[in-house]
Each structure stands twice: as C-alpha cells, then as structure tokens.
Amino acid sequence: MEQEALLNELKEGREVTNLLMKHLHLPSSHQTRLVLIEKILGSYENALSILNCNGLVVETKPSLSTMESLPSIDHSSPDKRDVYKKRKTSSGWTEQLRVCSGTSLDNPIDDGFCWRKYGQKAILGSNFPRGYYRCTHRHSQGCLAIKQVQKSNDDPTIFEVKYKGRHTCNQTSHFAATYVSVSTESENEGNYSRKRQHQLEAKQKQAQQAFSSFGSGLMVKTEDLDNREDIFPSFPFPVESEQVKNGSFVEALMENDIMGNISPAFISPATSESNYFSMSPCHMGCFESDLTDIISAPTSVTNSPIGDLDISSLDKLEFDPSFPFDNPEFFY
DNA sequence: TCCATTTGACCCGC
DNA sequence: GCGGGTCAAATGGA
Numbered sequence: 374m375e376q377e378a379l380l381n382e383l384k385e386g387r388e389v390t391n392l393l394m395k396h397l398h399l400p401s402s403h404q405t406r407l408v409l410i411e412k413i414l415g416s417y418e419n420a421l422s423i424l425n426c427n428g429l430v431v432e433t434k435p436s437l438s439t440m441e442s443l444p445s446i447d448h449s450s451p452d453k454r455d456v457y458k459k460r461k462t463s464s465g466w467t468e469q470l471r472v473c474s475g476t477s478l479d480n481p482i483d484d485g486f487c488w489r490k491y492g493q494k495a496i497l498g499s500n501f502p503r504g505y506y507r508c509t510h511r512h513s514q515g516c517l518a519i520k521q522v523q524k525s526n527d528d529p530t531i532f533e534v535k536y537k538g539r540h541t542c543n544q545t546s547h548f549a550a551t552y553v554s555v556s557t558e559s560e561n562e563g564n565y566s567r568k569r570q571h572q573l574e575a576k577q578k579q580a581q582q583a584f585s586s587f588g589s590g591l592m593v594k595t596e597d598l599d600n601r602e603d604i605f606p607s608f609p610f611p612v613e614s615e616q617v618k619n620g621s622f623v624e625a626l627m628e629n630d631i632m633g634n635i636s637p638a639f640i641s642p643a644t645s646e647s648n649y650f651s652m653s654p655c656h657m658g659c660f661e662s663d664l665t666d667i668i669s670a671p672t673s674v675t676n677s678p679i680g681d682l683d684i685s686s687l688d689k690l691e692f693d694p695s696f697p698f699d700n701p702e703f704f705y
Numbered sequence: 706t707c708c709a710t711t712t713g714a715c716c717c718g719c
Numbered sequence: 720g721c722g723g724g725t726c727a728a729a730t731g732g733a
Contacts, residue, residue, distance in 0.1 A: 490710055492725060
C-alpha cells in the first residue's frame with residue numbers, strides 16, 4: 374500500500390519535473406517555475422515521509438554538518454591539545470563516492486577544490502590507509518569542507534571518497550578556472566602571491582591531464598545522499614541554499630551554463646538497480662576537476678528532487694513496481 | 706622561503 | 720582499551 378503511494382509520489386515528481394523542463398524552454402513566468410519546483414519538492418518529501426513510516430531512516434531535513442556545528446578552533450590557545458574538540462562521528466557525510474580509476478592510484482580524483490592532507494590512518498579491517506583532507510582555505514577563508522579518501526579493499530583501483538561539510542571558500546575551481554583567467558583568483562584572494570598562482574595553475578594542469586587519461590572506465594558511485602541541501606553546495610559555482618529555496622537554483626544552473634554542458638550521455642544510469650553512473654571520456658575534458666561535484670549531485674536523483682541536472686534523463690528511468698523499496702540496502 | 710605531505714602522538718567516543 | 724579523527728613538528732619539493 375505504502376509502496377504504491379510511494380510510486381505515485383515518485384511518478385508525480387517525474388511528471389512535474391518534465392513539465393518544468395518544458396517551461397524552461399518557454400517564456401513562462403518565474404512564478405510558474407517556482408510552483409513546479411515546489412511541487413517536485415513536495416512529492417519527494419512525501420515519498421521520504423512514506424519511507425520513514427516504513428522504518429527506513431531517511432533524512433528529509435538538512436543535517437548541519439558536524440564540522441560546521443563545531444565551535445571554531447581557538448588558535449590563540451598556547452596549547453591546542455588542551456582545547457581538543459569533540460571527535461567527529463562517522464555520521465553526517467554529505468557525499469560518499471566510489472571512484473574507480475584505472476590510472477592514477479595515488480591521486481584518485483582532483484575534484485576542483487584545493488585539498489590539504491592533514492592525516493593518514495590505517496583503518497582496522499582495511500588493507501589501505503585512509504587519507505584525511507581538508508580545504509586549503511580552511512584558515513584563510515574558514516572553509517570547513519573535509520574529505521576522506523580510502524582505497525577499496527575489494528578493488529585497489531577503486532577509491533572511496535567521503536565528503537563532509539560544504540565549501541564556503543571562494544575557490545576558482547576547474548570550471549571557472551578554465552574560462553576565467555587567473556586574475557579572478559587574484560581578485561578573490563588578493564594575498565595570493567604569483568608563485569602561489571603558478572602552483573595552482575600547475576595543479577589544475579595536473580588535474581586536466583589526470584582526467585584526460587582517465588579513460589572510459591570511470592565509475593562513480595554515490596551513497597548516503599539523502600540530503601539535498603547538503604548536496605547543492607558542492608556545485609562548483611556558488612549556489613546559496615537560499616537560491617535553492619526561492620527557486621532560483623535552476624536559473625543559477627542556467628547562468629553557469631551547467632545545463633547546457635551536461636548531455637544525457639554524460640550522466641546515465643549504468644544499471645537500473647544501482648546508482649552507479651558511467652561516464653564517457655569525451656565529456657570529461659570540459660569539466661575536469663568538477664567531476665565529482667557534477668556527478669555527486671546528480672546521482673542523488675533517487676533521493677533528491679532537483680539534484681538531477683539533466684532532467685530529461687528522468688524519462689528513461691522507469692520505476693519498477695517490484696523494486697525492493699523496502700530493502701534498506703538500496704538506500705545504503 | 707613557502708607550502709604540502711608525512712607521521713607519531715594525542716584526544717575522544719564507544 | 721581500542722579505534723578513528725586530528726594536531727603539529729619534521730621533512731621535502733619547488
């Protein structure tokens with residue numbers, strides 16, 4: 374019974390999404406689009422509520438990252454170990470990716486953000502150590518985004534990447550950096566020296582090369598993507614949550630030419646029952662380090678109403694009535 | 706000289 | 720007490 378209601382909600386969401394898609398190509402009013410987006414959100418909220426009623430724990434509200442909720446570090450303290458912060462729990466990851474790279478084993482994916490490694494730990498039961506990264510602009514801009522990278526036990530060519538927290542820094546990522554000159558970065562970070570700029574440029578080139586050699590075997594799996602508002606900030610351009618709320622998110626996509634850059638082939642479900650997405654290499658060159666962001670957000674389509682940038686691809690997704698929605702593993 | 710990485714130690718939740 | 724997460728001194732590269 375609930376399953377039927379769930380399917381209805383999902384179908385409705387798909388239909389309204391298609392409608393919204395049409396309106397995007399029409400001179401329809403901003404208000405109309407807003408209404409459609411609200412309908413989509415409503416459908417997914419209802420679907421999530423149904424799942425919650427079935428005993429499945431599905432977060433429907435954005436959980437503030439534990440990183441963000443932590444008090445800021447008191448750098449004035451003479452001995453920082455005296456003011457140790459509470460250890461973060463493993464929950465609250467905004468994105469979990471499984472990145473398969475057949476080429477670079479040590480540097481899985483440059484996602485366009487500048488990460489600084491701050492630790493590495495051997496994990497019990499894991500053959501490979503886990504690397505801990507945080508945003509380079511943690512101190513300069515207070516960006517609290519962190520990520521963990523760990524090779525998969527089963528396949529060393531697969532990296533399990535977890536993202537936590539949102540980027541509040543003003544980074545010129547891949548996408549912007551490709552089309553905007555370095556001067557943009559100078560504007561954003563005037564204190565950056567020319568030497569630093571060269572380093573960043575070199576890094577971006579590295580990322581481009583890494584991706585150009587990435588091959589067609591790239592596979593990204595997203596997990597635990599229940600939180601749409603935690604997902605949106607991972608876009609390479611600054612989309613504020615307010616924009617999402619007031620409906621200008623789609624416009625932000627358009628403004629950033631994201632919609633126009635993603636074709637159905639770019640993000641396509643590889644299988645009907647997994648949230649693996651295959652990527653064709655021809656699409657990588659233009660996005661490079663944006664990759665994980667671009668992928669991670671849209672792949673949340675199963676849980677996120679408007680996370681799917683290529684809305685038209687929804688047409689190809691059919692909801693199988695026999696799909697095991699009551700199987701918790703599906704939502705893992 | 707500056708910055709990123711490495712790595713051992715420390716802290717905290719379970 | 721164990722294991723995971725973080726800190727920060729040491730180290731190396733550009």
